[in-house]
Amino acid sequence: MGRMPTVDDVASAANVSRQTVSNVLNSPEIVRESTRERVQEAIDRLGYRPHASARRLRTRTSSTIGLRLDPLRDGISGAVLDRFVHKLAEQADARGLRVMIFTANGAEDELSHIKRLRDGSDIDAFVLIATFHGDPRISWLIEHEVPFVSFGRPWGSTTDDHRHRWVDVDGRAGVRDTVQHLRASGAQRVGYIGWPSPSGTGDERRAGWEEASGFDTADLERYQVVTLDGVDEGVRSARQLLAMDAAPDAIVCASDSLALGARMAADAAGHLDLPVVGFDNTPVAAAVGLSSIDQPLDEVVASALTLLFGPEGGIVRPNPDSNEEPTHRLLVPRLVERRSGHRALGEITGA
Amino acid sequence: MGRMPTVDDVASAANVSRQTVSNVLNSPEIVRESTRERVQEAIDRLGYRPHASARRLRTRTSSTIGLRLDPLRDGISGAVLDRFVHKLAEQADARGLRVMIFTANGAEDELSHIKRLRDGSDIDAFVLIATFHGDPRISWLIEHEVPFVSFGRPWGSTTDDHRHRWVDVDGRAGVRDTVQHLRASGAQRVGYIGWPSPSGTGDERRAGWEEASGFDTADLERYQVVTLDGVDEGVRSARQLLAMDAAPDAIVCASDSLALGARMAADAAGHLDLPVVGFDNTPVAAAVGLSSIDQPLDEVVASALTLLFGPEGGIVRPNPDSNEEPTHRLLVPRLVERRSGHRALGEITGA
DNA sequence: GTTCGCATTTTGATCGATCAAATTATTCGG
DNA sequence: CCGAATAATTTGATCGATCAAAATGCGAAC
Known part of the structure; x- marks a missing residue:
């Protein structure tokens, strides 16, 4: 398997500069149509794919969501979270996001994982499940302005903190x-x-x-x-x-x-x-x-992603400003x- | 939240060069002990964490395993794979590996995901579950020399292909x-x-x-x-x-x-x-x-990782050479x- | 006291992409 | 047909780390 083609390879194949190739990928509307087609053809012909790590290094975003899997439950009810994980992977994919999973023993351990993944710029945003009263993860994430959303409302003091985005089922x-x-x-x-x-x-x-x-x-x-x-x-x-x-x-x-x-x-x-x-x-x-x-897990996941990234985008939105849009959703289950x-x-x- | 410290920050804090900091992290044995301690102290004090994407760009490895979640099963038995996923996340973590999940509709769709993730250097190796007779994923992965291991033996023609590493339960x-x-x-x-x-x-x-x-x-x-x-x-x-x-x-x-x-x-x-x-x-x-x-899912996962990365390492091993070590493991379940x-x-x- | 060899550390180049700014091409009014 | 405004494209710098190779330090041997 030969070396993977890079933007430069595509650029010379299409007789344009690197940046134009980059623009075709990221802001196609500013490239003239004839040029765009030529570049696209070169991309297809060479089988070019952008190098994810290089892009992330430059843009400082990873387009990756972190999700901690809860400890295995012996009971029957654990299946809900499994379905949640599955649907999250599905819908994240549709938005061009990746999902990275990890496990931890307790909230403290999870926090250290979160720090590591966050600091390594591995992950842009976190999805928390199974929140509980006085959850230390929540205060830490808010404190450090790490984007996150929780499946489970905030139980306790931070209930009305708009910086905490959450989805829950009523x-x-x-x-x-x-x-x-x-x-x-x-x-x-x-x-x-x-x-x-x-x-x-x-x-x-x-x-x-x-x-x-x-x-x-x-x-x-x-x-x-x-x-x-x-x-x-x-x-x-x-x-x-x-x-x-x-x-x-x-x-x-x-x-x-x-x-x-x-x-x-x-x-x-x-x-x-x-x-x-x-x-x-x-x-x-x-x-x-x-x-x-x-x-309604489909809706739960869709709402969670919307709260994090907006209705369509795949880019992390900054922490929500005070009183603009709602920062949570409460969904009604059905029998x-x-x-x-x-x-x-x-x-x-x-x- | 201020800017994250980089190797250079640590380097000047410890009065050494970038490379020495890098060595402390990656090959500590070649750094003099006194220097190592000084650098380590600076790392701790500044709270430095290596930037994962930068490292990946340079080393061309991602230390990430890709795993496709099967379509949801309505039955009870789907729970096995959930446990598998969980244990994989756990043990991968212990080796310093990350697990990225995705979903797909059918083997063809999965292949296109695999290509994308692979070409983007997002993922070093794949774990396949639920293999079946004439599985197109397997031949493609072998063909393109992408490291992978399957939970499930190869059913059919490629049974004795040593390039296919697999674990299964007897x-x-x-x-x-x-x-x-x-x-x-x-x-x-x-x-x-x-x-x-x-x-x-x-x-x-x-x-x-x-x-x-x-x-x-x-x-x-x-x-x-x-x-x-x-x-x-x-x-x-x-x-x-x-x-x-x-x-x-x-x-x-x-x-x-x-x-x-x-x-x-x-x-x-x-x-x-x-x-x-x-x-x-x-x-x-x-x-x-x-x-x-x-x-015995613990053993299944441990064996899978060992086949992929060797007994301890967290680095992808090249595709196994012909007749060195066994490229599969068959484990016995117990009542x-x-x-x-x-x-x-x-x-x-x-x- | 030099010199050789080894251990340790530093320097310059590079991975592949995007950003910011500069440059060139095109359109349009007068 | 000219110059300004705008569109399209290109160039140089940069993200943060590691690699490869060069430079330095240090002790032993002659």
């Missing part, structure tokens, strides 16, 4: 709509299985249930179970709810793991028609025919119903 | 060992649920079952079901097997999706103790307590048993 609205839908479909008492507080996302989802459940304070206590995530936990919690005097006739869960357990417990207890709804619409939910609240009309898990296990 | 041995183990534990007739031929991995797994099953030709036909992947398909296939006259008393499946379906069908039919084994040991298998054959002693799916649904 779990509260998603659960609220779902509960309303269930009640409109005839459910009298919608129970809830969720995670212990404080948990940013978990608390929001619970709040959605509380708003739409129609329960008084006492019943709000009775009709919810607080538990860690997991299938076993879902089984136990659902059993507990179904053993009540006026047992719930529908159950909403904070995750698909919990919902899967709840579904199994409900089926085992003979409640084949009891609606059970999970969250995240993971492959598992689809595989076993479980209703679930789906996060994917799978139970009615679909072969039910219960039809199988009970067959 | 599904045949994994299934064979599992079947032997089941028979040693008392199973008389081990059934098999797998995918239609031709399927590289699928055929290997079936072969493992055939070798260890102890069946004659006729029974080999009777005790296996051929079906596409999916939970529903697993349910149907298991029902079919369990309805036989001398029904199997253990079932091995080509995937966790199938196994989950089979488990559910077996439980529903009252065979709570019937061993069902899946493949891939996905989070779902762990969540519902399903036995599964686990791919993770979850049924015995573990709370069974049956205990719940049957409770």
Whole structure:
């Protein structure tokens, strides 16, 4: 394999100067059409491709997004982030951006990675996932004016800092709509299985249930179970709810793991028609025919990139100035119903 | 944020020349100890980090691995590749390598991405996953002497081409060992649920079952079901097997999706103790307590990197010369048993 | 005390592109 | 047909590092 052609090679092949070749690539509108065609023809004929590192050295931008992969989760819910990663790669590509991934043990470790990648001019902007209360990454990035966007709203103090661009899914609205839908479909008492507080996302989802459940304070206590995530936990919690005097006739869960357990417990207890709804619409939910609240990841990713780079561009925008455009987006998830009309898990296990 | 320090800044701070600073970073052994310390101190004090693009421009290497993410799978099994991606990022990091991801629609599209990334000197080496029979990527990469390694053996003609470095998991041995183990534990007739031929991995797994099953030709036909992947398909296939006259008393499946379906069908039919084994040991298998054959992904990734870069280095090695060292590794998966002693799916649904 | 050899450090050139400014070509009004 | 204004193109410098080769220092041998 011979040496790769450079701008100079193309330039002499097309009888123009380097800069003109560069202009054809980067600002074609300022080059006369006849010249542009001639240069383009030379580019195609020689198979020229700009050397990414040389360009980056000069322009001081890398057109690369950094993304930290979270520690592997044993649960089912990890799949959401995998889908997110995939879609980010897809859409970044469409904008001519590259995605570089890395892993880290904890926020501190991640910060050192971020510094290294940032200082090496390897990466222009970062995408953060799984933000949490008092996240040190966020304050550091703001402090050092590193462009970033997070999937997950800022929990805590920096909520209204316009320098923090974020996208999130309104779990509260998603659960609220779902509960309303269930009640409109005839459910009298919608129970809830969720995670212990404080948990940013978990608390929001619970709040959605509380708003739409129609329960008084006492019943709000009775009709919810607080538990860690997991299938076993879902089984136990659902059993507990179904053993009540006026047992719930529908159950909403904070995750698909919990919902899967709840579904199994409900089926085992003979409640084949009891609606059970999970969250995240993971492959598992689809595989076993479980209703679930789906996060619109396409929109999440599109919004994240728009906040970072603007509607079209592929160039990093400076940190947003105070009160121009919104620096965040809150998207509404939608319920994917799978139970009615679909072969039910219960039809199988009970067959 | 002021301008980042460069080698020259460090050099004048430590009263040495640029090159000495460069040497401290890249060949510390040739710098006198006292000088090295002085320079190092200046590096630390100024917070200097080498500019990655500048270095790459000069050295013509990027220390970056390209990885294409497969199209999203709706099934449960996609999780294996996610774990692979994660572990690759982890181990690459430990070697000072970066991982860049991209997506593509089909092998042709992927090739054009590969060309672009390669020609832009963005990427030194590629990692391919999900290889298939007559994979055009492989021949192109070999042809153009682009370093690469695949997770997945070459199916078909190029099997013994030493220029193709690959790592794979010996599904045949994994299934064979599992079947032997089941028979040693008392199973008389081990059934098999797998995918239609031709399927590289699928055929290997079936072969493992055939070798260890102890069946004659006729029974080999009777005790296996051929079906596409999916939970529903697993349910149907298991029902079919369990309805036989001398029904199997253990079932091995080509995937966790199938196994989950089979488990559910077996439980529903009252065979709570019937061993069902899946493949891939996905989070779902762990969540519902399903036995599964686990791919040693840590070793897979470690082997892949070793084949590409050598035991320690972070520099791309030239394409392997003919018959020096092995250019592939075949790893043996191991069975993770979850049924015995573990709370069974049956205990719940049957409770 | 010179000289040779080795260890250590410095200097000049270069990687491939873009920026900023200078230069040349073209258009248009009068 | 000329000169100014604008369009198009070219030239010189530069981004930050490493390579290759030259220069310097230093101890041992003669």
